[in-house]
Amino acid sequence: MRHSRFHPFVAVAGSLATTAVFACPSCPTAQVVRASVVGEDFWNLLVTMTVPFLLIGSLSALLYRVGLSPRDVVPARDRNESGAET
Numbered sequence: 795m796r797h798s799r800f801h802p803f804v805a806v807a808g809s810l811a812t813t814a815v816f817a818c819p820s821c822p823t824a825q826v827v828r829a830s831v832v833g834e835d836f837w838n839l840l841v842t843m844t845v846p847f848l849l850i851g852s853l854s855a856l857l858y859r860v861g862l863s864p865r866d867v868v869p870a871r872d873r874n875e876s877g878a879e880t
Contacts, residue, residue, distance in 0.1 A: 818824055
C-alpha cells in the first residue's frame with residue numbers, strides 16, 4: 795500500500811522524460827547522436843550481433859525437431875542396460 799503513492803510521480807516523470815527526448819529531433823546534438831549510432835558501420839555491427847543468435851537458434855530448433863521421440867528412447871535405454879549386465 796505504501797508504494798501506491800509513487801505511481802503518479804512515476805507516470806509524470808516518465809511522460810516528462812519522453813517529452814524531453816522527442817522535443818528536438820532535428821537539433822544539432824540529436825543529429826550528432828543519430829549519426830554516431832546509425833553510422834556507416836551500423837549494418838555490419840547489426841549483422842555481426844544477430845547472426846550467432848540466429849544460427850544457434852536454428853541449430854537448436856533443428857536438433858529438437860530431429861531428436862528421438864519418447865517411444866524410441868525407452869527401448870534404447872533398455873538395450874543399453876541389458877547389454878551392460880551380460
